[in-house]
Amino acid sequence: MSATVRIIDGALGNPAPALPPAAQFGAAIVFDGVVRADEGGRTIRALAYEVYEPMASNMLTELGREMLAKHGLVAIMVEHSRGEVPVGQRSFRLTVHALHRAEALAAVGEFIDRMKRDVPIWKSALDEAPTAS
Amino acid sequence: MSATVRIIDGALGNPAPALPPAAQFGAAIVFDGVVRADEGGRTIRALAYEVYEPMASNMLTELGREMLAKHGLVAIMVEHSRGEVPVGQRSFRLTVHALHRAEALAAVGEFIDRMKRDVPIWKSALDEAPTAS
Amino acid sequence: MVFRVLIFGSLAHELSCASIAVDVPDNASVRDVNEALAASHPHKATFFRGARLAVNHSFRSADALLRAGDEIALVELVGGG
Amino acid sequence: MVFRVLIFGSLAHELSCASIAVDVPDNASVRDVNEALAASHPHKATFFRGARLAVNHSFRSADALLRAGDEIALVELVGGG
Numbered sequence: 001m002s003a004t005v006r007i008i009d010g011a012l013g014n015p016a017p018a019l020p021p022a023a024q025f026g027a028a029i030v031f032d033g034v035v036r037a038d039e040g041g042r043t044i045r046a047l048a049y050e051v052y053e054p055m056a057s058n059m060l061t062e063l064g065r066e067m068l069a070k071h072g073l074v075a076i077m078v079e080h081s082r083g084e085v086p087v088g089q090r091s092f093r094l095t096v097h098a099l100h101r102a103e104a105l106a107a108v109g110e111f112i113d114r115m116k117r118d119v120p121i122w123k124s125a126l127d128e129a130p131t132a133s
Numbered sequence: 134m135s136a137t138v139r140i141i142d143g144a145l146g147n148p149a150p151a152l153p154p155a156a157q158f159g160a161a162i163v164f165d166g167v168v169r170a171d172e173g174g175r176t177i178r179a180l181a182y183e184v185y186e187p188m189a190s191n192m193l194t195e196l197g198r199e200m201l202a203k204h205g206l207v208a209i210m211v212e213h214s215r216g217e218v219p220v221g222q223r224s225f226r227l228t229v230h231a232l233h234r235a236e237a238l239a240a241v242g243e244f245i246d247r248m249k250r251d252v253p254i255w256k257s258a259l260d261e262a263p264t265a266s
Numbered sequence: 267m268v269f270r271v272l273i274f275g276s277l278a279h280e281l282s283c284a285s286i287a288v289d290v291p292d293n294a295s296v297r298d299v300n301e302a303l304a305a306s307h308p309h310k311a312t313f314f315r316g317a318r319l320a321v322n323h324s325f326r327s328a329d330a331l332l333r334a335g336d337e338i339a340l341v342e343l344v345g346g347g
Numbered sequence: 348m349v350f351r352v353l354i355f356g357s358l359a360h361e362l363s364c365a366s367i368a369v370d371v372p373d374n375a376s377v378r379d380v381n382e383a384l385a386a387s388h389p390h391k392a393t394f395f396r397g398a399r400l401a402v403n404h405s406f407r408s409a410d411a412l413l414r415a416g417d418e419i420a421l422v423e424l425v426g427g428g
Contacts, residue, residue: 015148015163028165028223029241030148031234036159050355052420055404090161101164105242108162112234120401120422122356183274185339188323253320253341255275 003064004077005057011089012079025074025097027104031112033092035085044125049091051082052120059119067096067111071103076111080121091123136197137210138190144222145212158207158230160237164245166225168218177258182224184215185253192252200229200244204236209244213254267292267332271303271319272339281307286340290332296321297328299338317342348373348413352384352400353420362388367421371413377402378409380419398423 015030035047064076074097081091094111098104115121148163168180197209207230214224227244231237248254270285278284288302296319303314318325320339321332332338351366359365369383377400384395399406401420402413413419 024169026167026169028167030163030165031237032161032163033234034159034161036157036232052353052355052401052422055401055420055422058404099169101166101242101245104164105238109234109238117424120355120420120424122424124356124360185272185274185320185341188320188339188341191323250343253274253339253343255343257275257279 002075003061003068004075005060005064006077006079007051007053007057007082008079009083010081011085012081012091012093015093015095025099027096027098027101029094029096029104029108031092031094031096031108032090034090035087037087039125042125043128044087045128046084046086046126047091047123048084048126049081050122050124051080056080056120060115063111063114063119067107071098071107071110073098073103073107076107078111084126135208136194136201137208138193138197139210139212140184140186140190140215141212142216143214144218145214145224145226148226148228158232160229160231160234162227162229162237162241164225164227164229164241165223167223168220170220172258175258176261177220178261179217179219179259180224180256181217181259182214183255183257184213189213189253193248196244196247196252200240204231204240204243206231206236206240209240211244217259267294267334269299269332269336269338271299272337274340275343277340277342294332295328296326296330296332299332300328303340313342348375348415350380350413350417350419352380353418355421356424358421358423375413376409377407377411377413380413381409384421394423 037043060078060080064078067073067076077095079093085091094108096104096107098107170176193211193213197211200206200209210228212226218224227241229237229240231240268287268289270287272285273281273283286303286306288299288306290298290302299319300315300317304311307314318341320341321330321336323337349368349370351368353366354362354364367384367387369380369387371379371383380400381396381398385392388395399422401422402411402417404418
């Protein structure tokens, strides 16, 4: 059982190309949060994330460990961007390995709900540059 | 909105290395089903999947379209193995793109429950080769 | 009419065959096939009577009528993890 | 004791600052800081009175006492997304 947390400057890269073959889990979920062009009705070019450290990493780790224990996960990995992430790029990734799909899905939903509520990360919309007209 | 279904001989390869940047979705989930060493209490070396075609592909496509409409997804992709898949390898992958995480998670859970119940795919356990002792 | 009902998975392993032949009257329904399967395998009669049959790759109601040449498959899934 | 309460996100943008100084008595509690913030920004008094404060990177109860040098941050999240 392991909980891993990484805060990354800017957009996240691609997911790890392959899960290692692992006979002990039956379900793997990779959840990617992608910056959308439409933020509360207006068109943006990017989101900027402020991360209050080390509190944010501490809480993500604690939340990951809580999910591991509560849902009996095999592993949980969290990546979150800090700073500017352009529209269409990923700012958050949660990877969960579990024996069965039910606990993997439950853990993903609960982790994200709790993160949004409790972990000190703020986002601000960066507006589209005015067109030169 | 698109629903894509692929039946693949043997274990699935790695996920597509990158989602294309796409400003229109906010959540992407990749769910991988992995063959576990423990199948109902006994140790196996592989699972063999029988797929009744074209009924299985037809039903997966129909189910994908139903999830697209019901949950307002942007896209859904299904890959399922046919034939032998060794322990630790992936036999099923569901990729869902949606505006928000709630509908993406709901669609993944419902799709898999329905698939297990209705889509004509059967698995058989292949036992570990007896050790030469 | 004689149909060869396709079977799969653990049922096929258990019975060591890939299909079961049933002989039903002309204008037989899906239910008649279930009953014929049950009659031919008395020790599994309850299972066969309740099993879902697909006709030409779609599920059909018990009352649906069959025609010569229809492809019938027993689609009973265990579900599971 | 004077504390500089760190603020973030849209609140920081709105107030055009990154922290708010509050002056509270020795042996002040977390609640006293909330009250001091409310008093200094009457138009947002309700928000500041109810806002969660982290002390040295952990959430604390309203009754927890503060010591000089504690790092205080206003951690009020909008959620969403």
